[in-house]
Amino acid sequence: MTTTIERPPAVPAAGGPARPIRRKRDRTSKTENLAGLAMLTPAVLLLALFIFVPAILAFGLAFTNARLISPYPAVFVGLDNFVRLFADAAFFRALLNVAYFAVVVVPLQAGLALVMAILVNKKVRGTTFFRTVYFLPVVTSMVVVSLLWLFMYRQDGLINVIIDRVTFGLVTGPDWLNDTATSMPAIILMSVWQGVGFHMIIWLSGLQTIPADLYEAADLDGVTAWQRFRYITWPGLSATRSLILVTITIQALSLFTQISVMTQGGPLNSTTTVVYEAVESGFAQQETGYASAISLVFFVIVLLISVVQRFLSREKA
Amino acid sequence: MAISNVAIAEVAPASAPHVVLGRKTAKKKRVIGVGGWILRIGLTVLFLFPILFMFVSSLKPDQQIFGDLSSIAAFLPIGNISMDNYAAVFDRVPAARFLVNSIGISAITVAAGILVNSLAAFALSRMRVRGKTIILTLIIATLIVPFETLALPLVWWVNQLPSFELTEFGFMFTKGWIDTYQVQIIPFVANAFSIYLFHQYFESIPKELDEAARMDGAGWFRIYRQVVMPLSGPAIATVAILTFLPAWNSYLWPLMVVQTEELRPVMVGVQYFFQLNVSWGEVMAYSTLITLPVVALFIAFQRSFVNSIASSGVKG
């Protein structure tokens, strides 16, 4: 794992070639240690307060009936929250929806992003323009994107009008977000539109790692474009592949903004997600204990995915 | 979790052409070339037109937006064009206040984030601090946890934290950070990924430089300030962008912890539009309004943006 930022310019070491350094080791290292600790303290303290403590709290609170705001102290309730969670049809629906999202989005978004990366990796006129345009949705906030598509997905909205025009009135578009059959696909389509530029860039940096002389050698052998892709590009991207797999899966698990703005989990729970369920119970209904149980299950799933991904990439390495 | 050693600067289109065209395949290449152009332009329409549609609709009254849908006029600023929707947004929604809040919150988060994280990374990279390996490992370990898993316990937790309040008798403790500016800033200042980026970057700056400065009697803080940071422009830019984007776009967190109108940032302002009698022209105007600053920054610092996003991919 190395950084992907440009290297700093080589700066000639001031004062000519390095001289042997003499200093009073003991005293310096003690002050050095203290100064270092002082520099570390703000970051470490903040990370402890806002990452480690909440993580530990998630474990603790999940076994209590803690409420967000309550004059009464939280009480230990054992596994009650988990019993309730695993009997909650909406939660299972949320897991299912998230899995559905991931299973469709991973090949769709990753595939489209790869095509785009290959397109903008070629040196042709206007590449900068195309790259900028493809990337525009990524810098647009998901809230804005959701509002925009909420508008376009209306029964009488832009998308249905286009469908109507293109098919000469033969096909009438559905009420995308109010139909259980189309609500999730609609969210998926929009999410891919917003996120594909991000993964295009990731693929692009993967493509840059493939040595150009491999392609040159292949061209001398007169291989087809497909062969080039199959035997050089694809194997060269193995590390990038597993990276993209994990980022998209975790992106799917964390699905919230689109749902909150566009469908509020409906219709009939067809778009509810794990995070949406957690926010509904932990914030709207103030049941911190129950929401912590959801968070904990979410956390375990993320851990499992990371472990599996680690295992897979290690095998290949 | 490895991405191979690449300088994203090379991603820029100026990179050398890989392909030396052989004559035999030239015709075939041309066919592929034409297909490529069709794809490129098709994708441009796909990505550009919805955004264009948002912008154009923000200038039209609702009746015209719906009237224009079935023709190309939907994407053209023609007909009854005015800034009325924008005026209505400022009239109906405290949009100016939301913008000021978001700018302030993002700016402070970015500035404090650069300082705190680079200081930590400096100590970890440059100095002999006892236990730094384990600290670095712990920091890196937090990268796999998405914020969403911690958000709910964190809401409860920030509500337990004490807050100072100035009163006529000095100051007093009040309970809870809910409904404050600090709750939108402080939890996001320290960032493991920023520390990681700074650390990687500092490692690449020759250590001889600070040895030399030390010989001249410079203290550690001076080395940080006068030697290392001035050489770290690209890292600072990356961290700034990667801190700014989520700060500006944050929605889930302020939705939960900020209820008072005067303290809210731009993204939760959309809630105003889910009350009755919504006019889509106004929604599109507000959307345009909160998107423009970011798009302007993106166009101005395009390369830095792309580099930042590319490096954020490592996070996994």
Place this chain on the structure above:
Amino acid sequence: MRHAKKRLIVASLLATSLVATMAGCASGGASGSDGKNGELTIWTHNGGNTEELAAVQAIVDGYNKSQSETTVKLQAFPQASYNDSVIAAAASGKLPCIVDIDGPNVPNWAWAKYLTPLDLSVDLDENLPSTLGIWNGETYSVGYYDVALAMFARKSVLAEHGIRVATIDEPWTQEEFGDALKALKADGTWKNPLDIGTGDVGEWYPYAYSPLLQSFGGDLINRDDFQSADGVLNGPEALEWAEWMQSLATEGYIATKSGADSALDFQNNVTAIQYGGSWAAANNAAALGDDLAVMPSVDLGEGTKIGGGSWQWGVTTGCANPEAAMDYLSYSLSPENIAAVAVATATIPATDAAAALVPGFEEGGNLAIFREFSANSAVLRPETPAYPFIATEFTKATQDIINGGDPQDTLDAAVAAIDANIKSNGGYTQK
């Protein structure tokens, strides 16, 4: 090295626990600071309702002029985010002395100790019972008005389709209502002849639809001990209600997501019958004149039921000067003040004395019918701290049913969630 590591960890833990302890200490007294220095703040939900806001402001101005000890200040919030604002302020101890509160939430806010029992110099026995917020034998809130639910239609349209105008003595039966909708739908003029406001999520759902459930014989919770919804929200009567609600949607009588303004749609003849609140009556009458029929809600078996309880006022526990707050509220409850607000909001005045001052509410007045609706058929939403939770579950379940969810499964899921919430909160019996 190892030693230092330990020390660092210990130091971090210490720092963290120090902050935690401070948090613990601070959480003891969540007292607000409003009410000091002769200033008193009131929060109200009617940020978007200029008439009501102006009427309340007039009372505040009158009070400020009437005495010199206290200056009262009014602060308005948009209704959609009002409850969240109060909860957030309660969390940070920033509640004002007096808050506006939707009636059914009173037990919850009292249980959560936001509110303190009222101690007023006026006799509250004069008030309509549905304008008082009572929990555990204490009165926590009082309102200036109540609202009622009604059916609005055009007399001409009803006559044309052979539908009789319903009366309080003889409301429509389920069968009659069904026939009426069938006839209206068959006419083809209206895509969905009936508008029950399905697009207005939030408190509207429990306010407007739980009376329909009660008219079938079901309820939101078993009111014997408020510990379980089992058998009442998922029993045979509730199932009948759910299937009926669903049939309204499947037959095309109602839209699953109605327009933004039900009254406006009705006035524009987009819908033929509006099931709505009494506050829409004035505008409907202005638009339709004598053609407007104001009718009671349907009798679905157990008699007509409508919701009771609207916005009321309470004093918070953190108020530094509760006496001043009580004094203001007592002042504000004069018949003249109540009448002024009722006029401004087109609602039902809380007391007889005030009603006498409001044109339309006198005996035989055109608005008097709403007082009769309220007196005859108002049912309060369950007076339990679990209510806000029940309300969200009920809203979600009703939405799912209207959208085609399996009625029994949906109701069972709602009951399971409600019962689990009550159990997890120890039955809401702490005091």
